[in-house]
Amino acid sequence: MSLQLDEGQCGLTGLPFLSADNDTRVNLALLAEADGHFLLPSALPVPFSLDQLNPEVETVAPTERLTALAQSLGVTPAAVSEADTRSQGWLAGRCSLNRLTTTEPFLTALQQDGALSAADRLSLAQARLAMVGLCQADTLPGLQDLPSEGAAAPYADYLRGARAFYLADFDEADRRFATLAAQPAGWLAQTARYLLARVAINRAQVSAADEYGFYDLSRVDKAALQQAGERLDAYLAEYPQGLYADSARGLYRRVAWLMGDDGALTQQYLSRLQQSPVPFSLFDEIDNKLLAAPDKPMAAPPFILVQDLRLMRAISEWETRWQPLHSEQLATQQAEFAAAGWQAYWDYLQLAQRYYVQKDLAGVLSLTAQTPADLPAVLQFSRQVLRGMALMGLGRWPEAEQHWRQLRQGRVSEAQGKLLDLALAMTLERADQLDNLFAADSGLTDPRLREPLLRFSAAAPLLRQLAQNKQLPREQRNTALFTLLYKDLTRGHYADFLQDKLLMGPALGQEPFTFTAFGKLPRPDGYACPALDETVASLAKAANPRALNCLGDLVLQQGWDDSPLGDKPDQGELGGAPDRFAGQVQGRLSWYRQVIADTQAPAEDRSYALYRAINCFASSGYNHCGSEEIAKAERKAWFQTLKGTYGKTPWAAKQKYYW
Structure with a gap:
């Protein structure tokens, strides 16, 4: 948590002021909110991510409603369920329109058209649902069996036009939608008029997009783009409050961007930003289409x-x-x-x-x-x-x-x-x-x-005080006490540890840290260690070799080589200030090295320290028991001492390599 990011941080967070470190979309959102056209979600954390600024709105799945609508047309729930499953797959570009939700207007139109027979409604509804989630010639149904006469024929032509659109057969799609647009006013005529503009836009951009979805605007078909603009004009002139009016106005931005007309695009964005509510997707669009290039x-x-x-x-x-x-x-x-x-x-x-x-x-x-x-x-x-x-x-x-x-x-x-x-x-x-x-x-x-x-900043007296403060939530008292005990041990405050350990009363639970570590532990390697209190009491008097090894075993068995407190935050973040807890942090390798340096240490203790120290570098050659960098020559010397001087110990027999 920080008020400012640095160049080493890849993911940009958001702060609720106009910050250079904000993602550009965050600053756009703040400007829109200042104008009263966007509202930041309540209960935002600080800093917040883009996902938190634009949370996915939990909506009731349309499956139930569409199932009921489809059943009224004679379609089985299984057919809707299968379409829903396909709809969840990956669909991009024009094919992203072919999802289950987009079938509802078509099914509703079938339901409301009294000129259709029940059989025609069923076959048309089944055909539309069978297309959902598919966008290839070898998967889309052929639609050859649809009605070609009577009231059902225009709906069949619409489906054939939609199939051609998904397959990028824009000539056929254009011909079929143009015929439908000339029919008397109704859902089919309005939808076809709108889709004619989409056909023209997709025709214009089809040669400009590569296989990864990146566009080379120099390859855009400007004539088709001009036609798209004219068709949007025509649709909105006839249907200014139509079903697709908002979408059509948004498509003007697509036309301006493909045309490379930044002036028109800018004005389109400025206009939309003054209309409430502004969707977060608009900030995404502005970021991608207008702000992406630094020059x-x-x-x-x-x-x-x-x-x-x-x-x-x-x-x-x-x-x-x-x-x-x-x-x-x-x-x-x-x-x-x-x-x-x-x-x-x-x-x-x-x-x-x-x-x-x-x-x-x-x-x-x-x-x-x-x-x-x-x-x-x-x-x-x-x-x-x-x-x-x-x-x-x-x-x-x-x-x-x-x-x-x-x-x-x-x-x-x-x-x-x-x-x-x-x-x-x-x-x-x-x-x-x-x-x-x-x-x-x-x-x-x-x-x-x-x-x-x-965890990272408090001094021992404050931690001691907070661990006993019953006005604090239990989790915070636990954090304070565990931090205190852990740092007592790893910074050499052994007498303090024995006193602070008395604070482990029954009122303290086990979350979020475990206190079971501060007791007697099994020794799977056969190296006998006394209870932790006895071990620490020994260290409080002098650097006892066995006690140092046993303290190292505690860290090993608890998995504390990577601190249980986590990584200390960077200097510019909360928790990144100098730690007020006195003493130098010690990893277990430093304890083993103290024993190795003590040539008067008992053979069992010194050989065990050599064994453990060598294995601090196991497999990678990097120290995972502390921060020390030990030259390979010194590690080799440890190995030779273990195998030579202490060759008859069980630790020498176990050790076959050094790293």
Whole structure:
């Protein structure tokens, strides 16, 4: 959890302010929300992922409804179920239209057409469902047995036209839909008129797409594209509120993109962004069609702003196409922002560029000392976040803490409140004020904030205090106690461990960490170890060889070579500040090496330490028992000592290799 990403992080998260580190789609969503045309989901975590910003809406499966509709036409539920199964398969491009849900208008039209016989309704419905999920000539039904006369014939022609469309036989599809569009008004005529535009679009782009779905716009059939635009005009002129009116208006964007007309495409996007509600898929589309190329000039302030923020983010070594946005380039955009009434947004870009690119934290504080009146809320909040981050960057912790607390008292959204909580938690962590964070009146109770601080930042006295605080949730007390005991052992605080172990009362459960480790353990290798308390008590007095080996065995058998607390977060993340728990972390290899270095250690203990130390490098040659890098020559010497000096021990007999 962090307020800022670095170039080493591939997946972009989202924060509820206009951040250079946000995915471009997040910043588009924030701008749309500021205009009242998009609503961030409630209960967003911070940071959040794109999936959380655009959660899949759980809808009632249409199968039940379609089954009832199909049954009214005489179709068996099994036929619907089979179509539903095929519909779940992979379908792309024009074939993605051939899913179960798209059959409902056709089936409804059959049900409502009183001129059809029951037999015709059944055969047509069965034929449509048999097509679902199929898109190849060898799998799509041939439709030869459909009625060719009477009221059923136009429906049969529609199905044959749809089959031709899926097979990219655009001449036949065009001919059949054109005939249907000329019929008297009705579902068939309206649908055919709309599909004529889709046929033209697909004809235009079929030669431009490669096998992976990437487009070469220079190969687009411009004449077919022109025809597509004219057909969309014709459909909307006749059916301005038609069944497919929204889709038809969206297809204008497809035409503009395929035509390479960025001006028209930009205006289409600007228009749609002003209509509520804006679907998240539109942000995806803008990102793919307009913002993907770093050298493409943007022609509208909202898109310039989003692209500029992207150019302020830390550039990774593999993103060589992108170059940081410099102040001179930003200055050339001011007139365009001012003309559009977006001067305040350009001012924010100046501030962001100073923070993210120039790293001028003092300049950010100077520019945010006064807050202009009547700023849009998203700018107001974003400015204040940058100010707080600048205070943190300068190490002015008391001021940063006061700043975040004041913002938390203002009117903020739920997501913004979580961001401020994260910022305050990071500030208190870095200021070594975790006691205040865990105070009863701190308000920072989110386990997502507290857990990493308990595991990676808290000092022993605080952990000891929290482990006994019955006002805390059991999970947090368990985390505090396990962390305390684990770090006592692995940092050499043996006397403290024996005292802290007394805190393991019956009130503490086993989650999320297990306390059974801190007792007597079986020794499958036959190396006798006393109970853990006796082992640690021995170490509290002196570096006892057997006790060191046994402590290493505890780590081995519990699987603690990879810390049970997890990996410490990076420096810029919550939990990434210096650990306040005193002492140097020790892996078990360091204990084995102490025994190996003790030439007066009993043969059984020193040979066992050699055996275990050699196997720390088993199979890979890399140390998985700690952080030490041991030269292969030294590992060879361990092996030779074990096989030579201690050749009669069971550990020498077991050891056949070194790595």
